[in-house]
Amino acid sequence: xxRAFMAILKRDLAxxxxxxGGGELALVFFLTMVVLVPFALGPDLNLLSxxxxxxxxxGALLSVMIGLxxxxxxxxxxxxxxLIRASALPLELAVLAKGLAHWLTTGLPLALVSPLLGLLVAxxxxxxxxxxxxxxxxxxxxxxxxxGGAALAASLKRGGLIVPVLVAPLTVPVLIFGVSAANAxxxxxxxxxxxxxxxxxxxxxxxxxGTVAAAVALRSAE
Amino acid sequence: MRRSRGFYRAxxxxxLDERNELERICGSAGLKPALFQPTSLHVEDLAxxxxxxxxxxxxxxxxxxxxxxALTGRNGAGKSSLIAMLCGxxxxxxxxxxxxxxxxxxxxxxxxxxxxxxDGLKTALTARENLAxxxxxxxxxxxxxxxxxxxxxxxxxxxxxxxxxxxxxxxRVALARLLVSRRPYWLLDEPxxxxxxxxxxxxxxxxxxxxxxGGAILAATHGPLGLEGAGEVRIGP
Numbered sequence: 001x002x003r004a005f006m007a008i009l010k011r012d013l014a015x016x017x018x019x020x021g022g023g024e025l026a027l028v029f030f031l032t033m034v035v036l037v038p039f040a041l042g043p044d045l046n047l048l049s050x051x052x053x054x055x056x057x058x059g060a061l062l063s064v065m066i067g068l069x070x071x072x073x074x075x076x077x078x079x080x081x082x083l084i085r086a087s088a089l090p091l092e093l094a095v096l097a098k099g100l101a102h103w104l105t106t107g108l109p110l111a112l113v114s115p116l117l118g119l120l121v122a123x124x125x126x127x128x129x130x131x132x133x134x135x136x137x138x139x140x141x142x143x144x145x146x147x148g149g150a151a152l153a154a155s156l157k158r159g160g161l162i163v164p165v166l167v168a169p170l171t172v173p174v175l176i177f178g179v180s181a182a183n184a185x186x187x188x189x190x191x192x193x194x195x196x197x198x199x200x201x202x203x204x205x206x207x208x209x210g211t212v213a214a215a216v217a218l219r220s221a222e
Numbered sequence: 223m224r225r226s227r228g229f230y231r232a233x234x235x236x237x238l239d240e241r242n243e244l245e246r247i248c249g250s251a252g253l254k255p256a257l258f259q260p261t262s263l264h265v266e267d268l269a270x271x272x273x274x275x276x277x278x279x280x281x282x283x284x285x286x287x288x289x290x291x292a293l294t295g296r297n298g299a300g301k302s303s304l305i306a307m308l309c310g311x312x313x314x315x316x317x318x319x320x321x322x323x324x325x326x327x328x329x330x331x332x333x334x335x336x337x338x339x340x341d342g343l344k345t346a347l348t349a350r351e352n353l354a355x356x357x358x359x360x361x362x363x364x365x366x367x368x369x370x371x372x373x374x375x376x377x378x379x380x381x382x383x384x385x386x387x388x389x390x391x392x393x394r395v396a397l398a399r400l401l402v403s404r405r406p407y408w409l410l411d412e413p414x415x416x417x418x419x420x421x422x423x424x425x426x427x428x429x430x431x432x433x434x435x436g437g438a439i440l441a442a443t444h445g446p447l448g449l450e451g452a453g454e455v456r457i458g459p
Contacts (some may be wrong), residue, residue, distance in 0.1 A: 003358045003361070004358055004359070004360075004361065005357045007354075007355050007358030007359050008355075010355075011344065011347065011351075011355045014346075014347060014351065015344055015346050015347065018346035018347070018383075062242075077340070078340055078341070078342060078343060078344065078345070079338060079339075079340025079341055079342035079343075080342045080343070080344060082309065082340070082342060083308065083338055083342050083355075083359055083360065083399075084312070084359060085309070085311070085329050085331060086309065086332065086334070086335075086336060086359075086360060087332070087359045087360060088332050088361055089359070119243075134246065153326065161352055182247065
C-alpha cells in the first residue's frame with residue numbers, strides 16, 4: 001500500500017518535472033503577476049510595501065489555481081485514473097498522494113521564491129520570513145481544497161474554468177488569515193501568531209476534508 | 223517453447239519453484255494447476271441506462287476460471303458500459319455483479335486488469351516508467367517492466383516516452399500491464415484494435431497462457447479473438 005502511494009507521488013512529480021508537465025507554469029504565472037503589479041500601481045514604495053504581502057498572497061493563490069483543473073482530468077482522460085481505481089490503495093490515500101505532489105510542485109516552489117519577489121513589492125526585511133512561513137503552511141490548504149474541486153470536474157471534457165470558479169470562494173478564509181498573518185509581521189494590528197495558527201488549522205482541516213471530498217467525487221464520477 | 227516462458231522467468235524464484243512443485247503434483251494426478259483462486263464471476267439480470275436511454279437489460283452470464291468470453295454487439299450496444307460496470311466505474315441500473323467462490327470479499331476491480339480504449343499511459347513518461355508505475359499501483363508484482371516489454375516485442379522502446387510511440391505500440395505497452403501484475407480477471411475492451419497481425423497472435427498467446435493458469439478473460443471485440451473454445455455473450459440484437 002505504501003508502495004502504491006509512493007508510486008503515485010513519484011509519478012506525479014516526474015510528470016510535473018518533464019516538459020509540458022505544468023510544474024513551472026505556476027511559478028512563471030506568479031512571477032508575471034507580481035512583476036506587473038508595481039507597473040500598475042506606480043513607484044510609491046510605501047504603498048507597495050503596505051500591500052506587498054497581499055499581492056504576493058493573491059499571486060500565489062491564483063498561481064496554484066491555474067493548473068488545478070488538470071489534477072484529475074489528465075488522469076481521467078488518459079485512463080490512468082482507472083489504474084488508480086483498480087489499486088488496493090484506498091482512493092483517499094491516492095488523492096492524498098496526488099495532492100501532496102501538487103503542493104510539492106506548486107505551493108512549495110511558490111513559497112520558496114516569494115522572498116525574491118518580495119523585493120519587487122518592497123517588502124520590508126522583517127516581513128520576509130513570516131511571509132514564507134504563511135505561504136508554506138497556507139498553500140497546502142489551496143492544493144487540497146482545489147483537489148476537491150478538481151475531482152468534481154474530472155470527468156468534464158471542458159471543465160477548465162469551472163474549477164477556479166468552484167474553488168475560489170472556498171479559499172477566502174485561507175487568503176484572509178494568510179494575508180493578516182503576513183501583514184502582522186510588518187506592523188499590523190493583530191499579533192502574528194493568532195492568524196498564523198488559524199491558518200495552520202485551516203490547512204490541516206483542508207487536507208482531511210479535501211481528500212475525502214475528492215475521493216467521494218471521483219467514486220461517483222458517473 | 224511457449225511464449226509464456228519469458229513471462230514465467232520473471233516470476234520470483236520461490237514462486238517459480240512453488241509452481242513447478244504444483245505442476246509436478248497436479249501432473250501426477252492428471253490435473254492442470256491453477257495459479258489463481260478458483261472464483262467465478264456472476265452477472266445476473268444486469269441493466270444499463272445511459273442518459274435516460276435503456277442500453278441493455280436482463281443480461282446474465284457466468285465467467286468461470288480458465289474461461290474466456292468474447293463480448294460482441296453492434297457499436298453502442300453497451301459493451302464498454304458493461305466493462306465499466308464490472309470494474310466499478312458505472313453503477314448497474316438493475317441486477318447485480320457478484321464474485322462466487324472463495325474470494326467472496328474481494329472487489330472485482332481489485333482483482334482484475336482493465337485494458338480499455340484509453341491506454342492508461344502518461345505520454346511524458348517512458349514505457350518502462352509507465353509499467354513500473356502500473357506494477358507498483360496494482361500490486362501482485364509478476365514480470366518486471368523490461369521483461370513484459372520484451373514479451374510484447376517492445377524491448378527496444380523501453381526508454382522512449384510513451385508519447386513518441388504509435389497507437390499500436392501504446393496498445394502493446396498497455397497490454398504489457400497484464401504481465402507486470404498478476405490478476406485473475408482480464409477485462410479487455412477491443413484489445414486487438416490498432417494491432418498488427420503478429421501482435422494480434424502475440425496477444426492471443428498471452429490470453430491462452432492466462433487461461434491455462436486458471437485466469438478468466440472477458441474481451442469486448444468485433445473480430446475473432448484467436449481463442450479456441452471462447453464463449454460468446456452478445457449484447458443487443
